Amino acid sequence: MKAIAKRPDVDLSIEFAGIKSPNPFWLASAPPTDKAYNVERAFEAGWGGVVWKTLGEDPAPVNVSSRYSAHFGKNREVLGFNNIELITDRSLETNLREITEVKQRWPDRALIVSIMVPCVEESWKAILPRVEATGADGIELNLGCPHGMPERGMGAAVGQNPDLIEQVTRWCKTYSRLPVIVKLTPNITDIREPARAALRGGADAVSLINTINSITSIDLDHMVARPTVGHQSTHGGYCGAAVKPIAMNMVAEIARDPATRGLPICGIGGVSNWHDAAEFVALGAGAVQVCTAAMLHGFRIVEEMQDGLARWMAEKGYRRLSDFSGKAVPHTTDWKYLDMNFQTIAHIDQDQCIQCGRCYIACEDTSHQSIAKLVDEAGARRYEVIEEECVGCNLCQITCPVEGCITMVPQESGKPYMSWNEDPRNPFRESA
Amino acid sequence: MTDSLDHLPRAGDGGRDAASLEANFRDLHPPLTQRQAIIESQRCLYCYDAPCIEACPSDIDIPRFIREISEDNINGAAQTILEENILGGSCARVCPTEILCEQSCVRNHDAECQPVLIGLLQRHAIDHMHFTEHPFPRAADTGRHVAVVGAGPAGLSCAHRLASHGHRVTIFEADPRPGGLNEYGIARYKLVDDYAQKEIDFLLEIGGIEIHYGQQLGDNLDLATLKRDHDAVFLGLGLGTSRRLGLAGEGAPGVATPGLMPATDYIRTLRETDDLSTLPLARRCVVIGAGNTAIDMAVQMARLGADEVTLVYRRGIDAMPATGHEQEIARANGVKIVTWARPEEILLDAEGRVAGMRFARTQSRDGTLMDTGETLEIAADGVFTAIGQALDEAHLAAIPGLEREGGKVHVDGHFRTDLPGVYAGGDCIALGQDLTVQAVQHGKLAAQAIHQDLMAQQEVA
Ligand SMILES: Cc1cc2nc3c(=O)[nH]c(=O)nc-3n(C[C@H](O)[C@H](O)[C@H](O)COP(=O)(O)OP(=O)(O)OC[C@H]3O[C@@H](n4cnc5c(N)ncnc54)[C@H](O)[C@@H]3O)c2cc1C
Ligand SMILES: Cc1cc2nc3c(=O)[nH]c(=O)nc-3n(C[C@H](O)[C@H](O)[C@H](O)COP(=O)(O)O)c2cc1C
Ligand code: SF4
Numbered sequence: 001m002k003a004i005a006k007r008p009d010v011d012l013s014i015e016f017a018g019i020k021s022p023n024p025f026w027l028a029s030a031p032p033t034d035k036a037y038n039v040e041r042a043f044e045a046g047w048g049g050v051v052w053k054t055l056g057e058d059p060a061p062v063n064v065s066s067r068y069s070a071h072f073g074k075n076r077e078v079l080g081f082n083n084i085e086l087i088t089d090r091s092l093e094t095n096l097r098e099i100t101e102v103k104q105r106w107p108d109r110a111l112i113v114s115i116m117v118p119c120v121e122e123s124w125k126a127i128l129p130r131v132e133a134t135g136a137d138g139i140e141l142n143l144g145c146p147h148g149m150p151e152r153g154m155g156a157a158v159g160q161n162p163d164l165i166e167q168v169t170r171w172c173k174t175y176s177r178l179p180v181i182v183k184l185t186p187n188i189t190d191i192r193e194p195a196r197a198a199l200r201g202g203a204d205a206v207s208l209i210n211t212i213n214s215i216t217s218i219d220l221d222h223m224v225a226r227p228t229v230g231h232q233s234t235h236g237g238y239c240g241a242a243v244k245p246i247a248m249n250m251v252a253e254i255a256r257d258p259a260t261r262g263l264p265i266c267g268i269g270g271v272s273n274w275h276d277a278a279e280f281v282a283l284g285a286g287a288v289q290v291c292t293a294a295m296l297h298g299f300r301i302v303e304e305m306q307d308g309l310a311r312w313m314a315e316k317g318y319r320r321l322s323d324f325s326g327k328a329v330p331h332t333t334d335w336k337y338l339d340m341n342f343q344t345i346a347h348i349d350q351d352q353c354i355q356c357g358r359c360y361i362a363c364e365d366t367s368h369q370s371i372a373k374l375v376d377e378a379g380a381r382r383y384e385v386i387e388e389e390c391v392g393c394n395l396c397q398i399t400c401p402v403e404g405c406i407t408m409v410p411q412e413s414g415k416p417y418m419s420w421n422e423d424p425r426n427p428f429r430e431s432a
Numbered sequence: 433m434t435d436s437l438d439h440l441p442r443a444g445d446g447g448r449d450a451a452s453l454e455a456n457f458r459d460l461h462p463p464l465t466q467r468q469a470i471i472e473s474q475r476c477l478y479c480y481d482a483p484c485i486e487a488c489p490s491d492i493d494i495p496r497f498i499r500e501i502s503e504d505n506i507n508g509a510a511q512t513i514l515e516e517n518i519l520g521g522s523c524a525r526v527c528p529t530e531i532l533c534e535q536s537c538v539r540n541h542d543a544e545c546q547p548v549l550i551g552l553l554q555r556h557a558i559d560h561m562h563f564t565e566h567p568f569p570r571a572a573d574t575g576r577h578v579a580v581v582g583a584g585p586a587g588l589s590c591a592h593r594l595a596s597h598g599h600r601v602t603i604f605e606a607d608p609r610p611g612g613l614n615e616y617g618i619a620r621y622k623l624v625d626d627y628a629q630k631e632i633d634f635l636l637e638i639g640g641i642e643i644h645y646g647q648q649l650g651d652n653l654d655l656a657t658l659k660r661d662h663d664a665v666f667l668g669l670g671l672g673t674s675r676r677l678g679l680a681g682e683g684a685p686g687v688a689t690p691g692l693m694p695a696t697d698y699i700r701t702l703r704e705t706d707d708l709s710t711l712p713l714a715r716r717c718v719v720i721g722a723g724n725t726a727i728d729m730a731v732q733m734a735r736l737g738a739d740e741v742t743l744v745y746r747r748g749i750d751a752m753p754a755t756g757h758e759q760e761i762a763r764a765n766g767v768k769i770v771t772w773a774r775p776e777e778i779l780l781d782a783e784g785r786v787a788g789m790r791f792a793r794t795q796s797r798d799g800t801l802m803d804t805g806e807t808l809e810i811a812a813d814g815v816f817t818a819i820g821q822a823l824d825e826a827h828l829a830a831i832p833g834l835e836r837e838g839g840k841v842h843v844d845g846h847f848r849t850d851l852p853g854v855y856a857g858g859d860c861i862a863l864g865q866d867l868t869v870q871a872v873q874h875g876k877l878a879a880q881a882i883h884q885d886l887m888a889q890q891e892v893a
């Protein structure tokens with residue numbers, strides 16, 4: 001038996017678009033939430049909520065064999081994950097029965113049902129009351145599945161068309177009293193358009209991102225992509241750690257769009273630990289959803305996620321998520337508003353430097369020739385920044401294998417803030 | 433070769449069979465698995481102007497071959513190694529990497545304090561290469577013919593590089609087998625499974641190299657004839673004789689004292705035997721010296737089953753030429769290292785056999801070694817000397833004009849001896865350290881020099 005340890009005094013509970021949850025960690029609609037067995041194990045492990053694997057009309061689709069593939073790092077760490085699965089392949093009846101039972105057994109957890117039916121009013125009108133009857137807390141519209149379903153006029157085929165998003169959302173608000181979360185596809189040029197359309201349709205929140213069209217690798221012996229089905233393959237949906245930067249940008253775009261200001265956002269895409277979650281929250285997310293990290297490590301990761309987030313919040317003096325939610329949004333702006341007078345310069349801490357020369361060759365070959373390679377009489381090498389040449393690009397810091405050895409030091413220029421709009425070097429300057 | 437130990441028991445006495453002894457001589461550092469190699473290759477930072485390249489006596493582009501391993505290009509990795517060091521496979525096994533490439537790995541300064549395992553990665557690449565034909569082509573025949581004396585690492589490396597330039601090479605080797613110390617000097621657990629011979633078979637695949645065995649310069653072969661019949665001569669003779677202690681009880685040169693012998697002679701027998709249980713075993717064994725040969729001798733005797741192995745050195749531990757890593761291996765094998773003791777007398781029993789040794793205790797006063805006045809006696813039934821190797825002057829004396837420097841053959845920066853058309857490299861010359869990798873480098877560079885000199889002659893002609 002473990003001793004009972006002291007826990008940080010913070011409140012991780014949230015209310016997202018009217019849905020209460022003991023913590024902001026939800027499992028995304030995917031295999032981990034495909035049936036009662038998994039979902040109950042997830043709740044036992046401590047997940048605050050789940051978005052049930054997307055329901056559709058019967059007959060349920062049939063999946064192919066060989067479904068996943070990965071983009072691996074050299075030590076076999078999974079950088080990105082790819083799948084060609086469809087929505088639930090179990091009957092609507094079975095899913096609805098299980099959802100009802102699970103919600104009854106776990107009343108304090110958030111249970112959201114993901115839905116994808118054809119883009120006709122009757123279909124939505126028919127399924128929504130049945131979902132509501134389960135006692136679920138909300139619905140999520142899967143308008144983002146990038147493979148298989150779009151070929152049938154669903155998923156991303158709807159999510160890429162703002163008019164259809166607005167339409168479907170409106171049907172949901174008409175035929176259901178449940179909060180409606182619209183899940184967005186990233187396979188689109190400007191993520192703000194579908195978010196605005198969802199809001200026009202009456203959405204209570206958006207969640208993003210669904211998976212990104214991808215081919216992870218080619219089997220060069222057989223000249224076919226992975227995952228391989230017989231002698232063929234097809235593009236799949238990409239997710240996992242590698243998509244986090246893309247997802248965060250899209251979350252930030254919506255968070256700082258005046259047209260959607262205040263629209264709750266559920267952050268999805270590569271969340272693997274408390275740190276990732278905190279970052280999404282800082283960009284305005286009110287909750288996060290996780291799929292790949294759970295698929296790779298099991299449900300237990302939520303314990304570290306809760307604990308890590310709580311400790312960090314306690315250290316920072318945040319009592320609840322809303323204390324820091326969106327705090328990074330005001331600092332995320334357009335390029336043209338950046339301060340042209342700001343200057344930072346690389347500094348190499350000679351005590352930490354291991355003389356690998358990586359910063360040197362990176363800057364010399366591909367940047368601004370701002371690092372000098374010096375060799376003393378004893379043959380010892382030393383790398384020094386040529387401050388006059390350094391443009392402050394961060395490349396050396398990024399390539400340095402020793403964390404903290406190269407720091408970027410902001411320079412005291414004594415000059416006031418000046419945007420590109422105000423910069424005399426800008427030929428298209430908006431004259432004051 | 434071990435006649436002077438005939439009176440001693442055998443390693444197999446007391447029921448130890450050849451197989452169980454053989455188990456003590458398996459690979460000292462077992463190879464990396466495929467998975468370990470990939471993980472280890474990832475640790476390489478791919479330094480620019482990498483310090484490990486500078487530290488490798490044979491100039492291997494180490495970061496490059498490691499990156500090739502990590503990118504699943506094993507043949508590319510092997511070629512990167514072999515194009516600088518055709519004996520890269522044995523070097524990977526025998527190099528004291530702790531004072532060469534791995535010592536300079538920047539990862540030593542990193543928070544990890546642990547270098548990339550360059551030697552083992554090098555071995556991985558060579559062990560797993562799978563060329564369908566020899567990876568180095570032979571240039572069109574130049575019509576030139578070079579004699580190489582000695583089929584050790586220096587001679588073999590020189591021959592391969594000469595062959596690749598299209599010269600015909602004939603190697604004259606005193607022994608019945610090629611390889612030099614790779615074959616009969618390196619500790620048995622460093623080069624297992626007849627690796628030296630396999631590597632030489634691979635090297636000779638380039639073609640254009642012929643080896644004549646039983647040909648000893650200064651005996652049945654003379655330099656003048658070699659020079660007459662060839663366009664150039666390379667001497668890779670190594671150091672054929674062991675230094676003597678010059679002590680009472682040692683017997684006159686050529687006269688064996690029962691129980692006393694040079695370590696290299698014993699090691700040679702140990703390397704050559706098919707049955708370790710037949711080897712004479714010095715139950716109480718004293719090894720004089722402090723280099724890697726002394727360590728190899730002590731450790732191998734310990735692994736053969738000696739009760740007590742003592743290595744005695746006249747100076748302190750810090751002055752020992754054997755690397756710290758080698759000293760650790762010795763201690764791990766139960767070898768006792770006694771320092772500050774200078775050999776004074778070999779103690780003999782009534783039958784004139786070694787019974788032990790007396791040492792004078794020493795100390796260092798302002799850097800000069802002095803006796804303290806105390807003595808130390810160690811009982812032993814076998815004493816092995818490993819105080820250095822020297823040129824086999826008996827066979828070289830007759831060669832006029834071959835100048836010496838510090839007891840070794842003198843060469844210029846291009847490995848030219850003082851005799852026109854005669855080059856030398858490896859242990860027998862006065863450059864660098866006595867290491868396999870150094871010999872390979874000498875052979876390679878000498879071949880380049882020979883090639884250039886021959887081509888220059890052609891232009892003049
Ligand atoms: C016991 C011992 C252990 C060692 N362990 C290591 C180690 O672990 N790692 C390492 O890097 N180095 C080690 N060395 C050193 C290494 O073996 C040598 O540096 C290397 O072998 C030198 O190569 P070489 O070609 O110059 O000479 P050798 O290897 O000595 O080869 C010389 C060849 O020339 C032949 N020859 C000699 N005289 C004549 C002649 N007159 N006519 C014709 N042929 C002749 C010999 O038979 C021999 O084949 C060790 C040395 C010894 C003695
Ligand atoms: C195997 C698999 C199946 C998925 N099925 C669905 C689905 O049915 N409905 C849905 O809305 N999203 C589905 N997704 C997308 C995930 O819910 C999530 O949006 C995406 O994986 C990004 O999050 P992650 O980086 O944490 O995995 C699926 C993802 C995977 C890996
Ligand atoms: S040859 Fe020896 S020193 Fe050079 S890289 Fe290989 S193991 Fe290191």
